[in-house]
Amino acid sequence: MQSISGSITGSHPLTEERPRLRLLSSIDGGLILSALLLAAIGLATVHSASSEMPVDYFPRQAGWVAIGLVLLVISMSVDYHVLLDLSVVLYVLGIVSLIGVLGFGAKHGGAANWLRIGAFQFQPSEFAKIATGLFLARYLAGLNNRVLEFRQIVTAVAIVALPMVLVAIEPDMGGAAMYAPLLIGMLLVAGIRVRLLVTAVLLGIVLVSGLWTFGLKGYQRQRVLTFLAPETDPLGAGYQVRQSKIAVGSGELLGKGYMQGTQSQLRFLPARHTDFILSVLAEEWGFLGVASVLGLYALYISSAARIAIRARDRAGILLVVGLISITCFHVLYNSSMVVGFVPITGIPLPFLSYGGSFTMINFISLGIILGVDIRRYVNR
Amino acid sequence: MQVVREHRDDLVSRVRVLTAVVTGLIVAIATGFWFTQLVQGDYYRELAENNRLRKLPIKAPRGLIFDRKGRLLVENVPSYSLMIDRSRASSLDHSLWFASGVLGRPVADLQQILQKYRGIPTFKPVLLAENLSLSEVARFGVEGLEYPEFEVEVQHQRLYRHREQTAHILGYLGEPSLDEIETAKGALQPGDMIGKKGIEQTYDADLRGRDGERVVVVDSRGQLLQEYKSIPAVPGKSLTLSIDLDLQQEAARWLDGPEKVGAVVAMDPRNGEILALVSAPAFNPNLFARRLQQADWQALIDDPNHPLQNRAIQNTYSPGSTFKIVMATAGMTDHDFDPHTSVLCTGSKIFYNRPFRCWKKGGHGTVDAHAAIKLSCDIYFYTLGQKMGIDKIAKYARLFGLGSTTGIDIEGEKRGNVPDNAWSEKVRHQRWYPGETISVSIGQGPVLVTPLQMAELTSIVANGGLRVVPHLVKDAKLPPPERVDLDPEALRIVRGGMIGVVNEPGGTAYGSARLPGIEIAGKSGTVQVIAQAQRTEEHNLPFKYRDHAWFTSFAPADNPELVVTVFAEHGGGGSKVAAPIAQALYAKYFGIDNGKPPAN
Numbered sequence: 001m002q003s004i005s006g007s008i009t010g011s012h013p014l015t016e017e018r019p020r021l022r023l024l025s026s027i028d029g030g031l032i033l034s035a036l037l038l039a040a041i042g043l044a045t046v047h048s049a050s051s052e053m054p055v056d057y058f059p060r061q062a063g064w065v066a067i068g069l070v071l072l073v074i075s076m077s078v079d080y081h082v083l084l085d086l087s088v089v090l091y092v093l094g095i096v097s098l099i100g101v102l103g104f105g106a107k108h109g110g111a112a113n114w115l116r117i118g119a120f121q122f123q124p125s126e127f128a129k130i131a132t133g134l135f136l137a138r139y140l141a142g143l144n145n146r147v148l149e150f151r152q153i154v155t156a157v158a159i160v161a162l163p164m165v166l167v168a169i170e171p172d173m174g175g176a177a178m179y180a181p182l183l184i185g186m187l188l189v190a191g192i193r194v195r196l197l198v199t200a201v202l203l204g205i206v207l208v209s210g211l212w213t214f215g216l217k218g219y220q221r222q223r224v225l226t227f228l229a230p231e232t233d234p235l236g237a238g239y240q241v242r243q244s245k246i247a248v249g250s251g252e253l254l255g256k257g258y259m260q261g262t263q264s265q266l267r268f269l270p271a272r273h274t275d276f277i278l279s280v281l282a283e284e285w286g287f288l289g290v291a292s293v294l295g296l297y298a299l300y301i302s303s304a305a306r307i308a309i310r311a312r313d314r315a316g317i318l319l320v321v322g323l324i325s326i327t328c329f330h331v332l333y334n335s336s337m338v339v340g341f342v343p344i345t346g347i348p349l350p351f352l353s354y355g356g357s358f359t360m361i362n363f364i365s366l367g368i369i370l371g372v373d374i375r376r377y378v379n380r
Numbered sequence: 381m382q383v384v385r386e387h388r389d390d391l392v393s394r395v396r397v398l399t400a401v402v403t404g405l406i407v408a409i410a411t412g413f414w415f416t417q418l419v420q421g422d423y424y425r426e427l428a429e430n431n432r433l434r435k436l437p438i439k440a441p442r443g444l445i446f447d448r449k450g451r452l453l454v455e456n457v458p459s460y461s462l463m464i465d466r467s468r469a470s471s472l473d474h475s476l477w478f479a480s481g482v483l484g485r486p487v488a489d490l491q492q493i494l495q496k497y498r499g500i501p502t503f504k505p506v507l508l509a510e511n512l513s514l515s516e517v518a519r520f521g522v523e524g525l526e527y528p529e530f531e532v533e534v535q536h537q538r539l540y541r542h543r544e545q546t547a548h549i550l551g552y553l554g555e556p557s558l559d560e561i562e563t564a565k566g567a568l569q570p571g572d573m574i575g576k577k578g579i580e581q582t583y584d585a586d587l588r589g590r591d592g593e594r595v596v597v598v599d600s601r602g603q604l605l606q607e608y609k610s611i612p613a614v615p616g617k618s619l620t621l622s623i624d625l626d627l628q629q630e631a632a633r634w635l636d637g638p639e640k641v642g643a644v645v646a647m648d649p650r651n652g653e654i655l656a657l658v659s660a661p662a663f664n665p666n667l668f669a670r671r672l673q674q675a676d677w678q679a680l681i682d683d684p685n686h687p688l689q690n691r692a693i694q695n696t697y698s699p700g701s702t703f704k705i706v707m708a709t710a711g712m713t714d715h716d717f718d719p720h721t722s723v724l725c726t727g728s729k730i731f732y733n734r735p736f737r738c739w740k741k742g743g744h745g746t747v748d749a750h751a752a753i754k755l756s757c758d759i760y761f762y763t764l765g766q767k768m769g770i771d772k773i774a775k776y777a778r779l780f781g782l783g784s785t786t787g788i789d790i791e792g793e794k795r796g797n798v799p800d801n802a803w804s805e806k807v808r809h810q811r812w813y814p815g816e817t818i819s820v821s822i823g824q825g826p827v828l829v830t831p832l833q834m835a836e837l838t839s840i841v842a843n844g845g846l847r848v849v850p851h852l853v854k855d856a857k858l859p860p861p862e863r864v865d866l867d868p869e870a871l872r873i874v875r876g877g878m879i880g881v882v883n884e885p886g887g888t889a890y891g892s893a894r895l896p897g898i899e900i901a902g903k904s905g906t907v908q909v910i911a912q913a914q915r916t917e918e919h920n921l922p923f924k925y926r927d928h929a930w931f932t933s934f935a936p937a938d939n940p941e942l943v944v945t946v947f948a949e950h951g952g953g954g955s956k957v958a959a960p961i962a963q964a965l966y967a968k969y970f971g972i973d974n975g976k977p978p979a980n
Contacts, residue, residue: 249424305399
């Protein structure tokens with residue numbers, strides 16, 4: 001028996017099928033499973049959240065997920081090295097579309113960050129973010145030193161700062177903030193001296209206070225203030241934090257049951273199909289539901305980290321780290337916001353929240369990460 | 381093996397560290413959810429429930445109360461209360477500062493009020509001020525957008541049109557006690573108002589009606605999103621009293637003023653309908669319609685004359701000479717004396733080795749039953765009392781309804797006291813002294829009656845021996861009148877004596893109660909507050925040492941329609957003080973000009 005099997009493997013030369021099969025069988029089960037489960041939970045929750053809304057967002061979101069799966073396959077099948085090679089072009093396209101948004105963007109909720117192409121609306125900042133990640137991964141991968149030099153850090157910051165500032169002046173502070181985890185995650189992994197890290201943190205504090213004084217609009221400042229003392233403005237921005245906390249807290253251990261959340265069904269929760277989807281889930285499925293979802297995210301993130309660790313090259317590691325940093329930030333920030341730990345800002349939850357561009361970008365991101373993984377044995 | 385010249389090991393270890401950090405953060409956030417959902421879950425569940433449905437009570441309008449001629453005695457007027465939802469205030473200090481400006485009350489006052497509500501969740505609106513004027517209501521309405529924490533609530537408030545004049549009949553409202561809320565099983569909420577005294581109390585269930593409820597879905601701005609269900613309120617039933625407002629007011633006017641303490645009862649002896657019931661001093665029940673102010677309450681409590689007491693039913697007094705009605709009827713019914721039995725009055729007589737005096741120093745000479753009543757001869761009744769003994773006196777007193785409540789439809793009635801041997805043993809733990817019987821024979825000593833009992837007793841005499849139940853509500857369901865075991869002939873002779881009191885020269889109220897065109901029968905009584913020996917001229921005595929005055933009467937004497945009993949505490953002589961009040965009521969009732977200026 002042993003000899004037979006040994007002879008079979010030994011006797012047959014590598015065919016064209018062999019690497020392809022290996023390609024598919026080596027897809028990380030944890031990552032894809034957690035993503036698909038989260039998307040399914042998201043669809044169900046979007047349906048519940050929008051049951052009292054003029055339109056049911058469930059079919060639309062289902063469409064976005066379907067498109068997302070197609071994009072997942074596409075982005076997975078394209079070799080990430082090709083993407084890295086194209087990253088300069090993608091980066092420039094991203095910058096141009098962001099400038100285009102400033103000129104011709106459709107206004108949504110106080111910020112012009114949508115670009116309309118035919119019947120299609122999308123947020124260029126989402127795509128520019130991926131392009132920036134690719135470009136930064138390519139730049140940092142090429143450096144190949146143990147710890148980054150100051151000059152290199154400045155360059156890296158500049159690469160991220162350009163689209164970030166463009167998004168910030170739309171103004172979309174939440175969207176701009178999303179560039180920070182990308183930069184920080186990749187820089188930390190690429191290597192920063194401790195002394196520099198401390199300096200950066202101090203500089204960050206100065207920047208934040210400067211931003212507070214000069215950069216923030218009144219409503220944004222109000223949001224932060226309200227976060228610090230929600231009782232002061234229960235009807236304004238504090239309303240959302242309060243309603244979200246009521247929804248979450250009243251879910252208790254087992255929740256009120258699917259479609260039974262009074263906070264969402266009676267329209268107390270704001271943006272409940274997008275930014276506050278986790279509040280709806282927490283209310284209807286209780287702490288068990290929340291813990292399950294957070295567990296799935298932990299599985300997703302650790303699976304992606306495992307992919308980064310076993311990636312074939314520096315570029316692969318850095319690319320996965322950049323993409324997963326954004327996801328981490330979304331998950332950490334959104335879930336903290338829903339329980340009232342951090343101020344409210346428009347940061348949705350990956351795979352769960354309703355949203356076209358956002359859903360698509362998450363599946364693209366997932367595809368790129370899987371693409372990195374399946375190519376870990378393949379020679380260039 | 382592939383040759384990787386890239387530095388990737390450092391990157392891998394950093395990824396491991398960062399993954400651990402992120403995992404730690406997820407666990408921390410999960411802990412946050414755990415705290416919010418499991419530790420604070422109850423609190424948020426209550427908030428969520430409050431968010432969802434708001435029950436808006438629809439207060440049932442309380443029934444109105446009319447007098448026998450359909451004149452309104454109590455009505456409901458809208459009253460505006462200022463509620464504050466503290467959870468909606470951006471700054472409570474600022475809110476209170478604004479409210480203080482509108483209401484013209486110091487901020488400190490309002491802060492003190494809010495202090496009381498510290499234990500109540502802030503999203504529950506609490507009462508900040510009551511009885512807002514319309515201009516204040518308008519101010520809060522206009523500034524509502526800027527101060528969404530304020531809400532003006534409309535409530536219906538009782539307005540007692542005749543204030544003190546009908547206070548003791550109608551009673552007043554107050555907040556239910558915890559016991560009352562519990563026994564009502566959901567029909568009462570804290571903050572509701574229920575009848576606490578008088579008609580408002582007795583007929584509370586009828587008057588209150590049943591509150592309805594609107595259950596609405598609101599958002600946390602209080603905006604109504606949809607109506608869930610609505611249960612209409614059932615308005616309270618209106619009541620018509622047997623009270624005649626004209627008589628009631630006439631009586632009240634006579635008892636209005638300083639040192640006017642007492643009670644007047646006017647009653648139809650044929651059916652027990654009360655036409656007037658006044659106790660003085662009285663109180664303003666409208667003070668209770670709003671939440672009673674501490675100062676007002678203290679003033680009522682501290683008043684030495686206890687204005688809250690309904691003297692017609694709650695206070696007991698020695699009947700004095702009015703008790704001679706009981707004595708005379710009893711003596712003749714029991715055949716101890718017949719109508720012609722005569723007693724010689726020389727102004728004083730020895731009983732049980734002790735001299736007892738007649739009120740008339742020179743004596744009345746020979747008196748029979750008629751003369752004894754008309755002249756109110758003490759010696760006659762001493763003699764009769766000695767013959768009957770205390771137990772027999774007590775038996776007849778009880779037949780007249782003394783010693784038990786009359787059954788009037790307002791709470792608080794006292795039974796009074798009818799002493800006998802058993803009572804003495806039981807209550808005083810001593811034997812009855814025969815000498816006391818002599819005192820009781822003229823209505824002194826431990827015999828005690830309420831003014832209403834006196835009116836009831838007089839009714840029995842007037843209607844020829846029927847016990848009717850006094851009542852204030854016109855068509856109250858009552859047991860049929862009960863025949864009392866008294867000799868009708870005896871009652872006829874007593875009535876004759878009472879006619880003599882008012883209409884025959886020498887009668888004790890001859891000058892003070894006569895009315896042209898209508899024959900009044902009555903009996904006066906004067907109750908000594910201090911011993912005869914210490915007495916000086918009545919008007920020189922301090923108020924509290926002056927005699928109590930009784931006058932109980934009926935008219936027309938041959939076919940009585942109205943009984944009037946007047947009791948003036950420390951009023952002085954019965955015929956001098958009490959009789960004119962009765963006379964004025966008859967004049968009002970029968971529409972006769974008594975030639976005297978109206979009271980006050």
